[in-house]
Amino acid sequence: MQYYLAPMQSLTGYVFRNAYNKHFHNIDKYFTPFLSSKGLSSKDKNEIIPEHNQGMLVVPQIMTNQTDVFLEIARQLEDYGYTSVNLNLGCPSGTVVPKKRGAGLLADLDMLDRLLDEIFTKCPIRISIKTRIGMENPTEWEDIQTIYNRYPLEELIIHPRLQQDQYKNHPNLEIFSEALEQIQYPVCYNGDLHSVNQYKAFTEQFPQVTTVMLGRGILKNPGLIDELTGNAPVTAETLLAFHEDILAGYKEEISGDINILYKMKELWSYFGDSFKNCDQFAKRMKKMMKTKSLPEFHSIANQFLAEYNCQANELPIV
Ligand SMILES: Cc1cc2nc3c(=O)[nH]c(=O)nc-3n(C[C@H](O)[C@H](O)[C@H](O)COP(=O)(O)O)c2cc1C
Structure with a gap:
């Protein structure tokens, strides 16, 4: 199994990543909390400069619905030496959704399709996506996955909740199962794997999944991956x-x-x-x-x- 650390705004920034990597060194890929303006702030730069990300595979995340913003940030990331970037289509927050950003872009599939068409044509580095499965109804997923399948994603990270779920209810494993069959490139699962029991139940149901992204589970219990892999428990x-x-x-x-x-x-x-x-x-x-x-x-x-x-x-x- 490959383990990714979830991007979590103001929690899993470079300070946390470095401390975690030094003491646990069991994350295959780290994702930064999202960047969203093309004029990168000093806070944004601190997050991505190579000096703050030594010895880790880090993928910066962007949240925008504007092609020029995405491409300008991606260009700067390439200058810093990054070869991949992640697009946030999952943030459910009431401050971004009405602006059709994060999960809010799933409400306008024509706009999403146009954005993907342009960024996949012009982006100098590879693009992965982190997504929810829709806004209000799981039936929305079919059209969303059809769009994703049109583009050469590096990988698709699925948090199988709807935007309106925020973090309530349960991840929709039926839709995740459908996505595993339909999506044409690597799929990573994310959501509610916070304990050994939850992880075991998930891997028994989906033995074919080879990558999971963990967020709150690691914040609650930084020794979680050692427990999942049967290593000595954290002291x-x-x-x-x-x-x-x-x-x-x-x-x-x-x-x-x-x-x-x-x-x-x-x-x-x-x-x-x-x-x-x-x-x-x-x-x-x-x-x-x-x-x-x-x-x-x-x-x-x-x-x-x-x-x-x-x-x-x-x-x-x-
Ligand atoms: C406080 C907080 C901040 C988050 N910030 C981001 C973010 O910047 N980008 C993103 O894609 N997801 C963000 N998320 C979502 C997480 O990456 C992850 O998808 C979610 O917590 C579910 O996974 P988990 O159950 O393993 O925590 C955030 C979640 C929380 C609770």
């Missing part, structure tokens, strides 16, 4: 070092303790799941999420990390 020591590297990276990247705290708290809203079996978890977590002091946050985090017990991780199949 408290490794998690502590991993956490220190992320914090040090944010201290370098971001100015102001409040802003660093914001990023760390966002991470812990997932990572906290690893410590659910600790004594007085809810009370300690509440204190950690409320504090405005970075040293206090760090101290509570370190106490949790010192108590880490990998047995606590397995979540029930949902």
Whole structure:
């Protein structure tokens, strides 16, 4: 099995990627959170410059519905040495969907077809797509896959939810199964593989799938892939070092303790799941999420990390 790390805006940026890669080194391909303006900001450049992506296979992601924006970003990515780019057709957010970007572009298939026609003709590097299966109804998928099959995608990553599902309900495995039969190039599965049980159930149903993309599962339990592959479970020591590297990276990247705290708290809203079996978890977590002091946050985090017990991780199949 090949494992990809999902792009997650403000969570799986270069600081997280580097720390993860240093301590776990089991991801075959990393995807950056999306870039969306052709004049790349200094934040965008930090995300993609080669110095921040050493020793990892990284594919930058673009979210746009405009050919010129896509091609201009792709051209700059080529200058940085990238050979692939990913198009985001999955973001379900209410701020992008009405503008026909992300999953919102699935509401206008003529526009999608035109965009793909132009970018596949002119883009200097290979293009993969990360997609949802439609906006409101699974029946939309048939027309969407017909369009994808017209173009030479490097690969198609499918998160088989509708835009209106956001992250609710369950991935639609019937549609995913249909896509596996119909799509003419490599398909990667993404969605809700957050535990060994969920992964086992998925791979038993789809033994032919050779690539999965993991997002929240890794944020909740950074040792997840070791558990999936039967490697030695992650230790408290490794998690502590991993956490220190992320914090040090944010201290370098971001100015102001409040802003660093914001990023760390966002991470812990997932990572906290690893410590659910600790004594007085809810009370300690509440204190950690409320504090405005970075040293206090760090101290509570370190106490949790010192108590880490990998047995606590397995979540029930949902
Ligand atoms: C906070 C957050 C930010 C995300 N940002 C992106 C993004 O920038 N690009 C993208 O394609 N998907 C994004 N996603 C979707 C994830 O890549 C992934 O498809 C989704 O979380 C389902 O996979 P999982 O169940 O393994 O987490 C985001 C999801 C979350 C929860």
